[in-house]
Amino acid sequence: MGVITEYNPFHLGHAYQLQQMKMQTNAEVVIVAMSGNVVQRGEFAIIDKWKRAELAIESGADLVIELPLLASLQAADYFAHYGIQALNHFKVNTFAFGTETAHTNQLQTYVESLIRNQDRIDEAIPNLISQGYSYAAAIQMATEALMEDVVVDFNPSSSNHILAIQYLIYNQKLDTAMQAIAIPRLKENNHHTLLLSGSQIRSKWFNQALERNDLPQMTYDALLNGPTIKWDDYWSLLKYAVLSKTSLELSQMLHMREGFENRLINEIKLSESIDDLMRSLTSKRWTTSSIQRILMAVLLNISKVEWESYQKAFQNQPFYRILGFNEQGQRYLNYLKQNKIDFHTKIYENKSKAYFGNLRADLVYALNPNHQVREQNYQTLLYIKK
Incomplete structure (x- = not known):
């Protein structure tokens, strides 16, 4: 099973x-x-x-x-x-x-x-x-x-x-x-x-609103003993990963499509956190998850060629x-x-x-x-x- x-x-x-x-x-x-x-x-x-x-x-x-x-x-x-x-x-x-x-x-x-x-x-x-x-x-x-x-x-x-x-x-x-x-x-x-x-638990945890009976005791203890990781912890690394590349280099990253690399460079300069960046990039055409997968690929420095x-x-x-x-x-x-x-x-x-x-x-x-x-x-x- x-x-x-x-x-x-x-x-x-x-x-x-x-x-x-x-x-x-x-x-x-x-x-x-x-x-x-x-x-x-x-x-x-x-x-x-x-x-x-x-x-x-x-x-x-x-x-x-x-x-x-x-x-x-x-x-x-x-x-x-x-x-x-x-x-x-x-x-x-x-x-x-x-x-x-x-x-x-x-x-x-x-x-x-x-x-x-x-x-x-x-x-x-x-x-x-x-x-x-x-x-x-x-x-x-x-x-x-x-x-x-x-x-x-x-x-x-x-x-x-x-x-x-x-x-x-x-x-x-x-x-x-x-x-x-x-x-x-x-x-x-x-x-x-x-x-x-899971998303509600993560949100409540990072907003210090999670209660013990919200989830299994072992999971609560694991969160309490940490570390508990969130996307925004990697903001400085992501910003470096984006701004240290040219738009051509970014265009070669996994999941990147034509033109989005330029928008990413422009928006990340004006953003103060990953959440801030996500708000500026998300649209009806670009779902939150699809953008986050692009950002993760950039952070991990995975190119389309490496992925293949x-x-x-x-x-x-x-x-x-x-x-x-x-x-x-x-x-x-x-x-x-x-x-x-x-x-x-x-x-x-x-x-x-x-x-x-x-x-x-x-x-x-x-x-x-x-x-x-x-x-x-x-x-x-x-x-x-x-």
């Missing part, structure tokens, strides 16, 4: 999801494919990947593997593609995902209609991008325009439904599709306390790193070894090209100017629950 997630941070809804996964399937092993220190919104995770893996294992997961940066520094369709690929690599036969309201059969019916219209959607996307829309915005606009006659009783544009739809699309492309189980989001717990999302090389290296020899496991997870890893399924617990220089993105992200993550962040790769950080 598997799930694709970020746990940024691990909250009560995640605990409920793990509980439901085991209850509904009697799964012998629960595998979590989790983003590393960069999450899909284009930000750094509030808690590092090792601690988040520990929280997952202590909360019911058996094995936590790290998704490549190829998943988390891209739009939802790529995140889903690499997430499904990861679960398939680890021989998962059933996977779960969260939704706002939709059930599996509702989503599957919608996906079948979407697949029938996919060629027309793909044809419309380049034209929308040429008009200045971000890739994510172009996908959504093309889909909404060509699927407007499809009757649905849920909102396909809500964040969890967008991911769920993409998971199902890529799952169907596997040689042997996994069984999919939608777990609608729990809105409140048994005490009728409203459950907070990284993609090829990962495609030729995927590199999946283990972040944590318990005894059941360890038994499953032994089974994978016997069946010659490749995975890693350490960094090997001869395979670093396939781990390039995560390694670069971890190095910069640890450079936080405001907090002492532990080194992320060469110490013994793997969490093992006996």
Whole structure:
């Protein structure tokens, strides 16, 4: 049984999801494919990947593997593609995902209609991008325009439904599709306390408004003991990364499109923080997440050429790193070894090209100017629950 997630941070809804996964399937092993220190919104995770893996294992997961940066520094369709690929690599036969309201059969019916219209959607996307829309915005606009006659009783544009739809699309492309189980989001717990999302938890934490019963005790303790990381910690590094480059050099950065580099240079000179910069750059054409992924690529100094090389290296020899496991997870890893399924617990220089993105992200993550962040790769950080 598997799930694709970020746990940024691990909250009560995640605990409920793990509980439901085991209850509904009697799964012998629960595998979590989790983003590393960069999450899909284009930000750094509030808690590092090792601690988040520990929280997952202590909360019911058996094995936590790290998704490549190829998943988390891209739009939802790529995140889903690499997430499904990861679960398939680890021989998962059933996977779960969260939704706002939709059930599996509702989503599957919608996906079948979407697949029938996919060629027309793909044809419309380049034209929308040429008009200045971000890739994510172009996908959504093309889909909404060509699927407007499809009757649905849920909102396909809500964040969890967008991911769920993409998971199902890529799952169907596997040689042997996994069984999919939608777990609608729990809105409140048994005490009728409203459950907070990850973004709400992060906002309340940094505004000193988070209460102990807002999330699991272990997560609250992890936040309390810190360090807790936010995007704005890296403002000085980002500003240097932008202003130390020419507009031509910036134009070669990952996700950058023609003309945006000049706007970025102009606006960053006038901004006093990343939040200030985001307000000046965000528009109907440019979503917050798409801009943040551009900024993250600039901060990590990842060019389009480097990214293509990284993609090829990962495609030729995927590199999946283990972040944590318990005894059941360890038994499953032994089974994978016997069946010659490749995975890693350490960094090997001869395979670093396939781990390039995560390694670069971890190095910069640890450079936080405001907090002492532990080194992320060469110490013994793997969490093992006996």
